[in-house]
Amino acid sequence: MLQRPRKGDPVWIWVLHGWEALSWALTALVVLITSLGGTPGDRKLGILALTAALALCYAAVRLRPGNRVLRPYGYLGVLVAVLGGLAYLGDGYGVFYTVMLAQFLVFSDSPRGVVVLTGLGAVAITVGGSLREGGGAEVFLTNTISSAAVWAVAVVMALLTPRALAQRDERAVLRAQLTSTRLELAEMYQRQGAAEERERMAREIHDTLAQGFASIIVLAEAAAAQLDVDTARSAQQLRSIERTARENLAEARILVGSAPAGGAVPGSLATTLRRTLDRFAEDTGLAVTAELDDVGCDRPARIALLRCTQESLANVRKHAGATTVGVVLARGPGTVELEITDDGRGFAVKEARGFGLDGMRRRLAEFGGGLTVTSSLGDGTRVLATLPLPLDGQV
Numbered sequence: 001m002l003q004r005p006r007k008g009d010p011v012w013i014w015v016l017h018g019w020e021a022l023s024w025a026l027t028a029l030v031v032l033i034t035s036l037g038g039t040p041g042d043r044k045l046g047i048l049a050l051t052a053a054l055a056l057c058y059a060a061v062r063l064r065p066g067n068r069v070l071r072p073y074g075y076l077g078v079l080v081a082v083l084g085g086l087a088y089l090g091d092g093y094g095v096f097y098t099v100m101l102a103q104f105l106v107f108s109d110s111p112r113g114v115v116v117l118t119g120l121g122a123v124a125i126t127v128g129g130s131l132r133e134g135g136g137a138e139v140f141l142t143n144t145i146s147s148a149a150v151w152a153v154a155v156v157m158a159l160l161t162p163r164a165l166a167q168r169d170e171r172a173v174l175r176a177q178l179t180s181t182r183l184e185l186a187e188m189y190q191r192q193g194a195a196e197e198r199e200r201m202a203r204e205i206h207d208t209l210a211q212g213f214a215s216i217i218v219l220a221e222a223a224a225a226q227l228d229v230d231t232a233r234s235a236q237q238l239r240s241i242e243r244t245a246r247e248n249l250a251e252a253r254i255l256v257g258s259a260p261a262g263g264a265v266p267g268s269l270a271t272t273l274r275r276t277l278d279r280f281a282e283d284t285g286l287a288v289t290a291e292l293d294d295v296g297c298d299r300p301a302r303i304a305l306l307r308c309t310q311e312s313l314a315n316v317r318k319h320a321g322a323t324t325v326g327v328v329l330a331r332g333p334g335t336v337e338l339e340i341t342d343d344g345r346g347f348a349v350k351e352a353r354g355f356g357l358d359g360m361r362r363r364l365a366e367f368g369g370g371l372t373v374t375s376s377l378g379d380g381t382r383v384l385a386t387l388p389l390p391l392d393g394q395v
Contacts, residue, residue: 034048053285073108076108083125131272220237277309320380344380
């Protein structure tokens with residue numbers, strides 16, 4: 001049985017169900033006219049009884065589709081018999097065959113069922129009408145031709161309906177696929193966002209907390225080693241440990257969102273880098289030279305360049321074995337350039353593995369910048385970070 005139309009169904013399905021509803025409206029109108037008209041009493045009762053029986057069967061099938069006694073095909077059998085009886089009892093009642101065509105399509109579950117049952121309906125009204133008119137070959141032929149014409153329309157409708165249903169099912173499949181794709185995309189974007197956030201947090205922790213803890217460990221070891229030899233130096237290193245720990249605490253609060261990030265890079269970039277280099281020279285005892293132009297850039301760019309400086313200095317402290325470090329901050333053609341060099345032992349760049357260099361590259365790439373690392377064993381290391389500047393070079 002053809003289900004009630006749903007949103008997105010082809011127009012043809014809506015037309016069929018609209019036609020089915022209209023057929024009952026016309027039936028009710030004809031019954032009313034019959035009741036009020038001059039139809040003979042016995043025929044009037046017969047017509048009313050047949051239409052009432054048909055209406056009851058229809059209600060039983062519609063309200064209880066799983067009824068074991070009267071299934072849809074059983075109802076259509078009743079419909080065929082009623083059409084023949086109406087054609088026999090009333091002049092012009094054969095038109096009910098045309099009116100009820102939609103019901104054959106709605107209640108049949110295959111084109112073959114529609115063709116066979118509508119054919120039986122055509123035979124029923126032909127026989128009923130011919131008997132009412134007294135029989136005869138000419139009457140029978142006339143009624144057969146008119147019934148066959150309507151039956152041909154039913155056959156065409158039977159062929160159109162499966163195509164419309166297939167179209168509906170294809171659209172339903174497409175809608176389901178589209179919904180599924182949207183859900184998959186949303187889930188993928190959610191996973192991607194979570195992965196990017198984890199990567200960002202890992203980079204921030206590496207560039208701030210991890211470097212700070214590494215500095216604390218180095219300073220603590222140095223202070224312990226010199227405690228009995230150079231107490232002034234040990235005291236200075238303990239002060240550096242305390243300062244670094246406080247900075248790490250502030251960074252941790254920023255990372256967990258319990259403190260505003262606005263104070264992370266106060267002042268100009270040159271001023272911030274100068275403080276960082278002074279601290280580095282104080283903690284390590286290395287000779288540090290700096291040429292820092294007062295280059296104006298926005299806060300995210302300042303943070304990116306500061307993190308690159310901190311990571312490079314941490315690598316110098318842990319790996320380079322250098323005696324001098326040089327830092328140059330200058331304006332290039334439409335860019336700001338930060339160069340950090342050391343005279344340490346160097347390394348094979350292509351063989352380098354670690355989070356630090358990759359983290360710097362990704363951080364700079366977020367702002368359209370880049371990182372160039374030049375080094376070889378025994379020749380020191382040069383790190384060049386570049387970031388684009390606004391047209392006027394200012395925030």
